[in-house]
Amino acid sequence: MPLLEFDIIKQYFSKITTQKNVTDIHLGIGDDAAIVSVPGNEQLVVCTDTLNAGIHFPENTSAFDIGYKALAVNLSDLAAMGASPKWFTLNLSLPEANAHWLAEFSGGLQQLAANYQLELIGGDTTRGPLSISITLAGHIANSQGLLRSTAKVGDKVYMSGCTGEAAYGLACLMGGEKPSENQSYFISRLNQPSARVDLGLRLMGIATSCIDISDGLLADITHIADASDCGIKLDLNAIPLPRIDDVDTARRYALTGGDDYELVFTVPVSRQITLDKIAEQLDIPITCIGEVVTEKGVKLFDNNTLVNLPVAGYEHFSA
């Protein structure tokens, strides 16, 4: 007996609610649309991301990880805005309604939703090639969002954690790199990335600009530089490296590997001590990797020598 659309919603998705935000959620799943309230002194922050099988995750990725990651990549976008996540909608296209797969998938979603007290307020479940689109909304105090366009010359450039790990994990999975002793850690970074929501919230009033690293460190730093109409000078030796034996390989992955969902942000020199305290309180590694300069473009320096940039991050429609 196949599962019907309403059964799928009722059995697997109607429970993704914490009952914590019920004052915000006037009407959730089950009508033509959901109704939510936004407190008068706050703005709504909205992002959306799609994951397609074989493009954004290998075909054999576990359903739990697919659910987890689909929500994590959106949480990362809100983290980069300094927003407090509140609710999401889910568009799920499935080749067939498989009860085991749905239980695992909704379990991955639910674990992360519970961590952040998120409500699933609606969605659409359809037949089609496996594809997941999530639209996530959160709140910020009026006009307090962290943008990518507001970096200032003289600011220091910081990043959380380490990049290149997820991409190296993918390469191990796909046979493009030989097995590593840290392989399972790298693959967990690919499949269950940690969105830096708490850090984003604490960066309000500290950072002058922020972006999440989805396309790759260099690619996303370039977005800040271009949007802010300035340049960024990076210190190659300051950039944290994944634990891979070969330094050149580690650097290439750190600079260009996507999918780690760390934050890169700019901070005035006057706020560096406050930032260090925040990182300590949250127990999140942060590293100063460069500074904002007047001259346009992103440049990479090995001590004082300009080095060539490796090829840029992932691009969906490149040849």
Place this chain on the structure above:
Amino acid sequence: MPLLEFDIIKQYFSKITTQKNVTDIHLGIGDDAAIVSVPGNEQLVVCTDTLNAGIHFPENTSAFDIGYKALAVNLSDLAAMGASPKWFTLNLSLPEANAHWLAEFSGGLQQLAANYQLELIGGDTTRGPLSISITLAGHIANSQGLLRSTAKVGDKVYMSGCTGEAAYGLACLMGGEKPSENQSYFISRLNQPSARVDLGLRLMGIATSCIDISDGLLADITHIADASDCGIKLDLNAIPLPRIDDVDTARRYALTGGDDYELVFTVPVSRQITLDKIAEQLDIPITCIGEVVTEKGVKLFDNNTLVNLPVAGYEHFSA
């Protein structure tokens, strides 16, 4: 030279804005997320729908019609809530970035967006089998949304327009029905459905419940009956029929055909005259097709004889 993701957004989608809602839209496309304001005495109404190639539209549907319909089906959901649509996000998965296709698709979206002064505030453009998910948000005055769960015994049941036309258009396209003299009209109903946004807005304070007819007249009326914990008695001879020669065929399509995006709603007897005036002002045909009763379930009467219900509406995951 293939089109890159940022080029696609800039060239085809960044122009889907009317500059009319700019006070609501604090930050649109181009950052990690968009930021929007909701006036203090209003609530946000949010819906989302996915269209997959080969499932929700024939593979050879024009890109303009796909763009138009992807937005129309969401507008219909907000219409059924009585909400005023404001902004949307777009998740577009494409097998390849084809400039002609993108120009047509964004043209279809833009035409409908312009009609309703909607802003495209963000999205995600990815490689994958052709799939479109739109999440649309609108506003309603606090606690004034039209729900499906609030029909009252004694209310009259009304519908706008005529159902079965889109399904008959699809059947003509797929060769399941012989060509009809009204075929091009039926196909236009399939490809460019008219969301009843203006009617939904005017039903606030008039209708006690409302739903849009996406799954089929009987299926969606059953949703109202079930959610409202009551029954609905329908008059077979009152139901508007598509202009098809054979009456039995016309009735079957009218009762079970999906994808017309008309509204069905319940109205107290005391508001019938007001409703007639609204329909006249909007120049939208509305028809009283039944009434809300105590005894559960949806029943169909031919004069006073109970008739068997034809098979139910479209179900994505049925065998």
